[in-house]
Amino acid sequence: MIRKIFKWAGVLLLTLIVGVSIITATRQHVKYDAPYPAIQASKDSSIIARGKQIVYGPAHCVECHNAGNVDSLLLANADIPLSGGRKFGLPVGDIYSKNITPDTSTGIGKYTDGEIARALRYGVHPDGTAVFDFMPFHNISDEDLTAVISYLRAQKPVHNQVPAHNPNLLGKMVIAFLVKPVGPSEVIKKSVKRDTSAEYGKYLVANVANCSGCHTKRSISGEYTGEWLAGGTPIVKEGYPALTPPDITGDSSSRIFRWSQNDFVSRFHDGKRIPFSEMPWNSFKNMSDNDLKAIYNYLKTVQPLKSSQDAPLAKE
Ligand code: HEC
Ligand code: HEC
Structure with missing residues (x-):
């Protein structure tokens, strides 16, 4: 009797494994539909x-x-x-x-x-x-x-x-x-005013420079699981110790809590200090001071809800 159960459990497991493998194999090139944005390259x-x-x-x-x-x-x-x-x-x-x-x-x-x-x-x-x-x-x-x-x-x-x-x-x-196309999460603007406002800073942080992508904890498939900008998942570059993107919110535990706007801008002018850091410092050196001021002004407005563990994630 016991033997029979083992046998059937084995057959079931094998069927399951074969089934999942077949589905996995047939789902490697799934096609999706999405609109074509009305964008036209310019020669200007x-x-x-x-x-x-x-x-x-x-x-x-x-x-x-x-x-x-x-x-x-x-x-x-x-x-x-x-x-x-x-x-x-x-x-x-x-x-x-x-x-x-x-x-x-x-x-x-x-x-x-x-x-x-x-x-x-x-x-x-x-x-x-x-x-x-x-x-x-x-x-x-x-x-x-x-x-x-x-x-x-x-x-x-x-x-x-x-x-x-x-x-x-x-x-x-x-x-x-798990992999699905990711699309816009807000209404797309025709253009964004480039000033030093927190609003423009937020646009750069989330939609262009991807500060949030590294400085927020994420799951293996990329969803945000941590507090917005309150520190990311450690990044390992082969052969080097892991580096953790620090908290860059307006909170008192943030890396930039005591930095003035000038400190922040000049830190970016300096560029990469830890040679194996994955942060794209040398590209960010090409950002304008206005862009950097806007980012600083936005980061200072971000307040993580770090009090209770079951607080909703701050997904802005
Ligand atoms: C963090 C790394 C990273 C950055 C930054 C990045 N890319 Fe990519 N990009 C990738 C990877 C990886 C792929 C391949 C993704 C895939 O095959 O699904 C890709 C794919 C693409 C594709 C799709 C090409 C195709 O054949 O379908 C385009 C277009 C593209 N990138 C343009 C850009 C542009 C323009 C920028 C800057 C405005 C940019 N990428 C910034 C990593 C990056
Ligand atoms: C590819 C991942 C990545 C991206 C994108 C990224 N960072 Fe970082 N950041 C890191 C890592 C890793 C560190 C820690 C190592 C270091 O200081 O270079 C760090 C460190 C920092 C520091 C502390 C520097 C210091 O000297 O103490 C600040 C401030 C910072 N990041 C701000 C930003 C901002 C603002 C953006 C977007 C404009 C951004 N980061 C984008 C990964 C990233």
């Missing part, structure tokens, strides 16, 4: 210049979309192509950034403006699959998205075939069951 040199400022400044696209030693290239003021191929060795496997230069076979040359805009705003690749949520640009304004895509179009094409992603078993399960 001031719009292209503004796009370049975003790409190499607050949005730090270059930190991920180049496989070289971006820190030293940025410090040398070199031209760094967005030819992709940077490997992210994650618990889910190896993920590679894409070539986003206008090369027609290995880059974005064949994509329409709407397809590029949709990938960034709605998290859906031109082929319909979901974009892994590395990028925070879902709520970026029409004006800024237009500037970014105008700059992408204006670059020199670089022929560089980046490796395909190589997810491990956990990664395949995450792709099959």
Whole structure:
């Protein structure tokens, strides 16, 4: 009797494993629908210049979309192509950034403006699959998205075939069951006023520079699980000790609690102090003082609810 139960339990378990494996395998390329934003790249040199400022400044696209030693290239003021191929060795496997230069076979040359805009705003690749949520640009304004895509179009094409992603078993399960396109969480603005207001600072922190993505605790699939900006999950760079993105709220336990606005701006002028820090300090050096003041003004308004454990998460 006992033997029989074991036998049937074994058969059941095997069926379950085979079933989950089959579903996992068939759900590796699930296609999604999302609208194509009405964004059109411009040839206007001031719009292209503004796009370049975003790409190499607050949005730090270059930190991920180049496989070289971006820190030293940025410090040398070199031209760094967005030819992709940077490997992210994650618990889910190896993920590679894409070539986003206008090369027609290995880059974005064949994509329409709407397809590029949709990938960034709605998290859906031109082929319909979901974009892994590395990028925070879902709520970026029409004006800024237009500037970014105008700059992408204006670059020199670089022929560089980046490796395909190589997810491990956990990664395949995450792709099959957890990864979904992430889209806007608010009404998209046509343009955002660039002043030193906390409102503009919040826009940069959450929608462009992704301070929140590192300085807030997140789950393995990327959802926020911690208090907004009150300190992130430790980041491990292979071969180095882990670094924890500190609390950068207006709270008394924040790293910047005693910093004046001037201290904050000059800290960013200084750039990277811990050489293996993953914080994109050398791109952020290209931010304007106004952008930095706006960020500071916003951070000072953020008050974490740290009192009780079951308090709702401050998801702003
Ligand atoms: C934190 C790292 C990171 C940053 C910063 C970043 N990207 Fe990406 N990007 C990636 C990764 C990784 C992928 C691949 C995602 C995937 O395949 O699902 C990607 C994919 C893309 C794609 C989709 C390409 C395709 O073939 O479907 C576009 C377009 C893109 N990035 C543009 C940008 C632009 C423009 C910026 C800056 C405004 C930027 N990225 C900033 C990591 C980053
Ligand atoms: C890719 C992850 C990442 C992003 C994006 C990021 N940070 Fe950080 N940040 C870190 C880590 C890790 C540290 C600790 C190591 C260090 O100081 O470089 C840190 C440290 C800091 C510090 C303390 C520096 C010091 O000298 O004590 C401040 C302030 C800060 N970040 C603000 C920001 C702001 C503002 C943004 C957005 C404009 C931002 N960070 C974006 C990861 C990140």
